[in-house]
Amino acid sequence: MAMAMAAKKLIEENVFYADGSPCQVAIAESSIGRVGEAAACAAQLAPDAVIRVRGRVASKDDGIEVAASEVSFPEVNGLADGPLVISLPATRCTPPVVDSLRAVLGAHPGPSEVQLKLVSPGRETVFRLDDGLRVTASQPLMADLKALLGPGCLV
Numbered sequence: 183m184a185m186a187m188a189a190k191k192l193i194e195e196n197v198f199y200a201d202g203s204p205c206q207v208a209i210a211e212s213s214i215g216r217v218g219e220a221a222a223c224a225a226q227l228a229p230d231a232v233i234r235v236r237g238r239v240a241s242k243d244d245g246i247e248v249a250a251s252e253v254s255f256p257e258v259n260g261l262a263d264g265p266l267v268i269s270l271p272a273t274r275c276t277p278p279v280v281d282s283l284r285a286v287l288g289a290h291p292g293p294s295e296v297q298l299k300l301v302s303p304g305r306e307t308v309f310r311l312d313d314g315l316r317v318t319a320s321q322p323l324m325a326d327l328k329a330l331l332g333p334g335c336l337v
Contacts, residue, residue, distance in 0.1 A: 185239045188239065189246065190207040191246075192245070192248055193205055193248070194206060194207055235252070236251055237249050238251075265295035265296060266296050267298075267308070267336070268297070268327060269334065270331060271301050272301060272302040272307075279330075283298075286327060286330055287311070290320065290323040290326070291318065293316055293318070294316055295310065296316065297309065297311065324336060
């Protein structure tokens with residue numbers, strides 16, 4: 183993990199977008215070696231994109247050197263088999279939040295069933311949402327859900 187943190191620091195201090203804003207790096211909780219792992223990380227990070235970089239990180243006298251030999255964009259659409267489960271504290275299930283959730287789901291139509299898990303102390307209740315709210319489980323949807331409900335909303 184120390185090497186990943188060093189690479190993160192190096193990239194954030196030296197890589198910039200065309201407008202001059204710095205690139206930001208998120209590090210997954212586990213390593214990404216296959217498409218399934220990339221999909222799990224994509225759901226955790228609310229990314230603009232998930233990339234897989236193959237290369238070397240070397241510690242040098244004057245700092246860290248990162249050499250990428252391959253960069254690829256793994257296909258992570260359809261992040262998981264089965265329904266998309268969204269977890270929400272029951273106290274946050276208010277009309278404005280429900281309306282915003284409906285708008286987010288409606289913006290990503292697709293074939294995947296959506297379930298809402300309401301969590302309260304000592305109890306969890308799972309509701310299957312209407313078929314009109316089926317979604318395409320994709321990175322943009324995950325990012326929208328995390329922006330609306332927080333990073334822990336996906337089960």
